[in-house]
Amino acid sequence: MSDTRDLLRSAVEDFEPTPDAFERVLVRRDRKRRNARVAAGIVGVAIFALAALGLARLLESERTTGLPEPTQPTNGRWVVFSALHLDPDPNAPQVSRGEELNLYVSDGGGTARLLVGTEGSNTTRHCPAFSPDGELLAWGERGKPSVAGGEVVISGFAPTGQLRGDEIRIPIPTIAPYFGPPCPTWSPVGQRLAFFAPRMGLLLAQADGSTRWIDVGAFRGLDEVSRLEWSPDGSQIAVLPDSDSTPWVVPVDGGAPVHLTEFAGDEQPGSIAWTDGGSLVVAGSRGPLGLDTGPLGLETDPFVKVLDISTGDVSEVPLPTVWDVSQGVFILSAGNDRFVALRDSTPPDLLDLQGHSTTLGDLEYEPASSMSLSPDGKQMLYVTIDPNSGAQALVAVPLDGGEPTRYSPWTPRGFGDNYSTFAWQPG
């Protein structure tokens, strides 16, 4: 055995891991959370839009003269995303590509321009989020990961794809370093947003910068939350903590928070979404965590449950058998009680609450990041990696198989992901 070890040693003895690997892991963890949360924000807009579409159809069937035509939900022109750099040169030194995230803006065509930040800046800008009317942009900022604290910034967003008006800055104190920038999420109605401050709780902010803490004792013990979802009417926020993975539903304007303790044991909720009627859909995986499981250990069964918040009733959505032994299911959107569901690396499915599913078809580019829907719910936005060159780009791919749109240049791959969070402007 020692002989074999000596043979193997020669293959790795010169290898040195990246010096800042630990910090990169923290950043990667934060990006995954932010991606999920921004996806949730876009989903919130999609929910609202699809709900409006459903209402429109209802009105159409019972319409009387004089009612206004409902507005078809549309996509805005601009996509804003955070990235380390947009340097397309594959030979550019790693150090020139920046250590911190800036915000870029694009209207397609494979190009983008810097929107917020500067090359070589020590400040990370992250989690862009558009207000429901598309006229305000919010994002999170913070300095070096070793320094506690951050800010949420709100700015007007012009039709030309530039910031306009004065910025409103909301400082977010945190009591510990190594947390990412705050990640704002807009309510689907009105102009207010919410975000989670590590070990402090939920902060509600109006577009004018005024703030109010939503006091939930248990949140003061949380480092992070993985999902934060506004209800369609903007009256409640569903929160999925990282640590115990049991969701909370918090009334925004008073009332006791509800801890959904139905999820425990071997059930690991991974995503949450609201139905049009105000029930909460919780999706995740079911299976023991640890070393004493089956041949592949981490393979688990997905589940989707619907909780009636007012009564506490829980129903489980029967899932297709082909979904068995999946790593779980991730709900991307809900509208008219239909969901875009993602599982493993299979094409997305459309799932209804009765368990009927339709595979939406293979995607033009293989996804290499979290995915989110356009405001009209017809395109998937994600980062892809070119299999030949290894370069990355942000793309929007129509679910019906239409022509993809690229929102960034192809940029060389470094350690970890160049692109982080993204937001599509509502029309």
Add this chain to the structure above:
Amino acid sequence: MSEVTLSIEAHTPARDFESFFRDEYRSLCQALLLLVGDAFEAEEIAQETMTRVLERWDRVGAMESPSGYAYRTALNLQRKRIRRLAVRAKRRFAPVPVADVGPDAGDRHDVHVALAKIPEGQRAALILVDWLDMDAEEAAGVLGIKPGSVRVRLHRARSALRDSLGVTS
């Protein structure tokens, strides 16, 4: 459903995780480098592995063997990587070329080429036992197979490696 307002003591999983990370990361990278033969891919998988461990640190940190969980996660990620490459091959995409440069690249190349010829399951057993000093029972737990199967794979992998490198035992 219940209405609960709890007061939970602030905890510091990031600090506890950091000491785990400092202890294990280099070894994990080296093991993955032996497994996949490419430093970039190895560290990519190692970072994703550690990210997943961090995301579940509340539970993984309480396990008897957090490092075992990490290696198991890494091997699962490696399997998924192989599946992804297979899917790409079906789509007639060319695999990403791997270049090995630098001093002593020849020696490293020989070992990596020899390892690459060994079936993935045997290679994993070899790395877990002969590089990470796990016993057959521990490696069996990580691989999800019987300890006897680990020993069989190990014997075959050692023989294949030595034959390929022209080493006599």
